[in-house]
Amino acid sequence: MGQNLNNIFLPFLPLISLLITADLVSGEFSNRTAIVLYTSLSRKTIIRAKIEFLVISLVIYVSLLWISLVLATFILFHAIISFNYLITGYILVFTHLLFYVSFSFLLSSLTQNTFVAFLVPFFYISFNGIFITLDMELLSYNYYVNTLFSFFTEVVISNNYIINDFLLMFFSFIIYFGLPIILFIVTYFEFKRIDIRV
Amino acid sequence: MSRKITQQEFIILFFTIISIILLLVPFPKTIIYPAEGIHHINSGNFSGDEFIFPWRSYNQQIDLNLTLVYGNLSLFIFDQEEAYKWYQDQDFQAYYHKGNITDKLILSIQFNPPITQNIYILYLASEESNYSRELIINYTIFYSNYGFFFLSIALIVGGRYIYVKIKNR
Numbered sequence: 253m254g255q256n257l258n259n260i261f262l263p264f265l266p267l268i269s270l271l272i273t274a275d276l277v278s279g280e281f282s283n284r285t286a287i288v289l290y291t292s293l294s295r296k297t298i299i300r301a302k303i304e305f306l307v308i309s310l311v312i313y314v315s316l317l318w319i320s321l322v323l324a325t326f327i328l329f330h331a332i333i334s335f336n337y338l339i340t341g342y343i344l345v346f347t348h349l350l351f352y353v354s355f356s357f358l359l360s361s362l363t364q365n366t367f368v369a370f371l372v373p374f375f376y377i378s379f380n381g382i383f384i385t386l387d388m389e390l391l392s393y394n395y396y397v398n399t400l401f402s403f404f405t406e407v408v409i410s411n412n413y414i415i416n417d418f419l420l421m422f423f424s425f426i427i428y429f430g431l432p433i434i435l436f437i438v439t440y441f442e443f444k445r446i447d448i449r450v
Numbered sequence: 451m452s453r454k455i456t457q458q459e460f461i462i463l464f465f466t467i468i469s470i471i472l473l474l475v476p477f478p479k480t481i482i483y484p485a486e487g488i489h490h491i492n493s494g495n496f497s498g499d500e501f502i503f504p505w506r507s508y509n510q511q512i513d514l515n516l517t518l519v520y521g522n523l524s525l526f527i528f529d530q531e532e533a534y535k536w537y538q539d540q541d542f543q544a545y546y547h548k549g550n551i552t553d554k555l556i557l558s559i560q561f562n563p564p565i566t567q568n569i570y571i572l573y574l575a576s577e578e579s580n581y582s583r584e585l586i587i588n589y590t591i592f593y594s595n596y597g598f599f600f601l602s603i604a605l606i607v608g609g610r611y612i613y614v615k616i617k618n619r
Contacts, residue, residue, distance in 0.1 A: 387505040390599040416481065423596075 265317075265345070266352035266377055269310060273356040274370035276302055281364040281448070290448060299361065299443050303436055306353055314346045340404050347429055348397055352377065354435035361443045396428040458611050465604035472597035476508065476590040483585035488519055491575040498572040499585055503565055506592040510561040513586040514571065517554050521579025524549040527559065529567040536572075545569075550576075564589075 277299075280286040289298065318338060325331055352373050360369035376393075383392035403421065406413040415421050455463070483499060491497050503510050516525065527546040528536065535542035546559055573581065 387594060388598040390595045391602055 266349055267374065269313065269349050269353050270356050270370055270373055272309065273306060273353045274360055274373075275366050276306070276357060277360040277443075278364045278366045278369055282366065286448065295444050295448075296440075299440055302357070303440070306357060307350070310346060310349055310353060314342060314349065317345070318342055337408055340408050344397075344401060344404060347432060348393075350432040351393055351428075351435070354432040354439070358435050358439045358442075361439050362446060364448070390423070390427075393427075393431070396424045399424040400428050458607065462604050462608045462611060465600045465607070469597045469599075469601035469604060472593045472600065474592070476592050478588070478590050479507075481587040483583075483587075485515075485582045485584040488580050488582050489573075491521075491523075491573065491579050491581075493575055493577045496572055496574040498570055499583075500568060500570050501587055502568050503561070503589060504591060505566050506594050507566070507589040508564050508591075510564050510589040511587070512557070512559045512561075512569075512571075513588070514555070514557040514559075515584040516551065516557070516573075517582050518552060519580035519582070521552075521581070522576045523551045523579050523581060524574040524576060525551060525555065525557075526570075526572040526574065528570055528572070529565065530570070531567075533570045533572070 280289060318341075322333060322338070325333055355376070356369045356373045359372055360366065363369065380392045380394040383389055384395060389395040399421070403413060403424075481501065483501075489497060512527070516523075525546070525548045526536065526544045528542065528544040532542040532544060536544075545561070546557070548555065571585065573579075573583075
């Protein structure tokens with residue numbers, strides 16, 4: 253049941269957050285509010301505020317998802333999910349969504365184009381399988397998602413996991429948790445340099 | 451006239467060299483499945499080991515050391531497709547098959563030409579059996595995965611570098 257829910261909902265979760273993010277910076281350029289905004293405040297302040305807004309809204313979004321999950325589990329199965337399952341899942345799903353949000357935010361800021369900011373991450377999510385088929389799975393973020401999800405599932409459920417490839421596991425940890433942060437940092441510093449004349 | 455390499459040029463060079471090394475230089479790899487005590491299988495049941503020979507791996511070799519405490523086992527080594535056929539009771543072709551094992555079996559198999567498949571080693575008990583096994587898998591591999599990853603970083607940073615150069619010209 254849990255696996256089915258995971259398979260059904262996990263591909264759609266990033267799309268909802270992408271819808272919010274894609275328009276966040278580029279929207280101001282398309283409806284010309286950028287002229288007022290960027291003359292009154294520094295770019296650093298604006299981009300920092302937007303990153304904070306994204307992280308907070310994502311916390312709220314995942315929290316609402318988790319509350320509904322807890323309620324649904326209680327109503328349907330009369331069961332309560334243990335805290336370590338909830339917190340592990342929360343961190344993993346939050347980081348997963350944070351990657352797509354940061355990727356879309358980077359494109360939205362640097363290209364100032366909503367379609368690019370939405371479509372590139374959308375196709376990246378949709379055609380992740382191609383990388384795995386071509387044996388370039390390290391270019392697919394979903395590969396790290398699957399690796400860490402299976403690792404934490406084994407650790408949390410059976411308290412037993414044999415790491416066959418320590419290097420890959422270490423690399424997966426770094427990329428999974430580090431890449432969203434790197435993308436935000438790149439956005440923060442690159443946005444200061446680009447030409448944003450409207 | 452000498453010119454200092456900028457930080458960005460250094461990053462591009464570093465990742466390009468790393469990716470070329472990873473894409474073109476083979477590295478030996480050994481996976482050891484240690485003998486973790488004695489396994490028990492009831493009559494008619496089976497247990498097995500599964501591993502994968504990845505893409506661009508060569509000199510593939512399996513070393514198996516199987517010791518039967520008591521009972522009677524059959525050993526099959528086949529790929530995913532043939533394993534499915536075996537499971538469905540269809541005609542299958544195993545890389546290795548030996549029936550009626552009652553004592554000890556030391557086995558070394560080399561795969562030539564190399565294969566890129568999931569490999570299953572299956573122990574099928576024709577009577578209640580206890581066994582232990584040690585499995586060592588050797589191959590040389592080009593770490594194309596990591597190579598492509600670092601190459602993509604070099605391409606992204608390099609692309610930006612060229613874009614800025616052209617724009618500032």
